[in-house]
Amino acid sequence: MKRINKLVWDTNFFGIEVGELIVADDENVNLDEASAFKFIIVKQGEDFPVKLIDFRKSFQETKVLFSKNISNVVFDDLKYIFDTDEYSVSPTELYELAFASGKYSRYNLDEKLSTNVFHHLYKEWVIGSLNKSIADKVFCIKEENIIIGFVSVKKEGTVARIGLIAVADAFQGRGFGALLVKRVEYYCLSEGIKTLTIPTQKENYQACAFYEKNGYMIIEEVIVKHYWNKKYDTI
Numbered sequence: 001m002k003r004i005n006k007l008v009w010d011t012n013f014f015g016i017e018v019g020e021l022i023v024a025d026d027e028n029v030n031l032d033e034a035s036a037f038k039f040i041i042v043k044q045g046e047d048f049p050v051k052l053i054d055f056r057k058s059f060q061e062t063k064v065l066f067s068k069n070i071s072n073v074v075f076d077d078l079k080y081i082f083d084t085d086e087y088s089v090s091p092t093e094l095y096e097l098a099f100a101s102g103k104y105s106r107y108n109l110d111e112k113l114s115t116n117v118f119h120h121l122y123k124e125w126v127i128g129s130l131n132k133s134i135a136d137k138v139f140c141i142k143e144e145n146i147i148i149g150f151v152s153v154k155k156e157g158t159v160a161r162i163g164l165i166a167v168a169d170a171f172q173g174r175g176f177g178a179l180l181v182k183r184v185e186y187y188c189l190s191e192g193i194k195t196l197t198i199p200t201q202k203e204n205y206q207a208c209a210f211y212e213k214n215g216y217m218i219i220e221e222v223i224v225k226h227y228w229n230k231k232y233d234t235i
Helices: 008-014 095-101 115-130 176-190 205-213
Strands: 018-023 039-044 055-069 081-083 137-143 146-156 159-167 195-201 217-229
Touching (some): 008 018, 008 039, 055 205, 081 176, 095 115, 115 159, 137 176, 159 176, 176 195, 195 205
Parallel strands (some): 159 195
Antiparallel strands (some): 055 195, 055 217, 081 137, 137 146, 146 159
């Protein structure tokens, strides 16, 4: 019988009991333990109904992971991008960009989660990236002394993964996003890493087209669903 695993970080962050259920097929779930949770995140390789008594599904997305094997990067645009290890950046300078980057996030689109919760989560993500608890590097682009884009990256053994990437709306379509990705690729090669991955939502067609244009391919798809205990209201 499939068990629901408690997500400790999520439980502490949201202040409610959060669980995760990974199901590979239409298998039985321990429904007795489901009542201990307010919020259950279900992950599936294929889409089929999951029966959780007294729970209502509030959101569903397909998470995709893009990957690229990096062999050579010629990068001569360093003057446009700076490393936050060399030039200090306040988290507040990145908040609005982070919020914009998360417009397709399940934490933004789930009707059961308030905008304040979404903002709090992404603020923590920015802070954790800058203080290196969840990222190894953060690179930024400035125009007229204002940060108009940034990217964070984390090394995971022989692979690196982009966490947050954002370019201000007014500056999109001018190659800044590609420049940020290229800067990360250059960093990866300098660290001996030849594979870079980038997660996003399949429903975010603009981001998917952008990564494909820059040589990335989807290597993984996971369906993610949010289920909320019917006894509770929005947080």
